[in-house]
Amino acid sequence: MLLFSPHKNIIGHSIVHADRSIQASHSTLMDGAEVALLDCGVMRFEPNTASKLSLVISCGVHGNETAPIEIVSQLVSDVLSGELSGAARVLFILANPWAIAANKRFVDLNMNRLFCGQWQHEDLRLKEVKRAAKLEAYVANFFAEEPVTVEQRLHYDCHTAIRASARERFAVYPFVSGRVLPEQQQAFLEIAEIHTVLMQQQSANTFSSFTAVKQDAESFTLELGRVMPFGANNLERFSGIDVLLRSLISGADLPRSPTYDIEQFVVHHTLEKSSASWEFFVPDNVPNFSEYPPGSLISRDGSAEYLVGSEPEYIVFPNPKVRVGDRAGLMLRKLR
Ligand SMILES: [Zn+2]
Structure with a gap:
């Protein structure tokens, strides 16, 4: 894979390049789609056809949450090899390469408290603080550059939890005044085998909150299972999110309403x-x-x-x- 050569995939490349500044590099795939490595762990995919969807897929905001990182890395590899042909614009993000390299939740600060401009109030010399600022800019540019054909902005920020859950998977829906969870989004979550949604009641500084509030995207923090080290994940337990993301990337026809009601919880x-x-x-x-x-x-x-x-x-x-x-x-x- 030329983009990440000599590394096997975007994970290996990101770990090695975490502390180096990398030149943005572009290449054109066999079918005419364009890919650009914008920064360490940040890859933009632009299909050759008019796309209806701008999709941000992020993982590794917490570096030890490895299963989503492995899934996203495989999606990136499959897009680059042509195995997964894309109809959607996609921004793939491995958010915290230093924490991924260290197999830690974070290096200096919990990155998922630094978005929505919160990074401006923190020590700008810290890695996570600088990175949060950059990620906001990459995402803002990605949406700003979308063609007029785009009808929808989506962001899934993929996590795994430190602790067990009485509900194995759940989504957090960021607070935006007056907004309710659309049926179509419920249907998408159902494909990902997520049947529980936590509805936030006030704005937060999470990555998904940034895209929801500042970028007008339908966005979710997804808690997809338990934290495990690289290689120890049973990826079959994560097949739902894999199916959903592949369907969205390839532009598959997806249901517009769920087959049953997703259980919604509110922060009290x-x-x-x-x-x-x-x-x-x-x-x-x-x-x-x-x-x-x-x-x-x-x-x-x-x-x-x-x-x-x-x-x-x-x-x-x-x-x-x-x-x-x-x-x-x-x-x-x-x-x-
Ligand atoms: Zn997390």
Whole structure:
């Protein structure tokens, strides 16, 4: 594969080039499609035909979430070899090459808190901070350059979770005022075998929030399973997302409505680590989407307690080890 030579694929290339500046390189595929390696781990694909879709596929915002990185890398390889012929414009992103190389969630800062311009308020010398700024620019340019034929902007930011989940896969739908989850997007999630959606109720600094809020895309953070090292993933468990992404890239006819309703949850309360003396009563190993009955004590800081309200709540992303002032978890309610 010339673009990544002498490396086997975009993963190998990205790991080696994380700290080098690379010249943008372009090439034309057999069918006339154009590919451009814009930066380490950032590849744009432009089909030879008028495309209706601008699709951003990102992974590796957290470097140790390897299964989506392997899936995206294979998509890139298949597009370049011609095995997967593309009808959609696609921007492929391996977001955090340093963390991927180190097999760590992040190097300096959690990158998925740096988007929507949040990077401007952080130390701009840090790798993740600089990279978040660049990724915003690549994505903005990708959408700005789209031809008039494009009818839809989509972004899937693919992750795996540190902890087990009572629901193996779920999507997070960023908050945009007045927006509801379209039937077509529910149908797409169904293809990816995702039956649970967390509807955010306020804007966030995630990558998918950036594309939703600032770039007018339908975008999702996808939690696709458990964190495993490279090579240890059972990729069969990720076949749904692979099918969806391949269908979208190739321009396959996809259903416009789901066969059944996707379960939607809303954020009822954001748990914040309010001080060093903040206490957390959720055990370390509790799975995401664990249900807590009314009255359960979740956290306490001095006299301030968080108790589950009048209906059951479900916890996701509990992490008491965050910095003071950061989010330590979310309490959800099922949308009826
Ligand atoms: Zn992640």
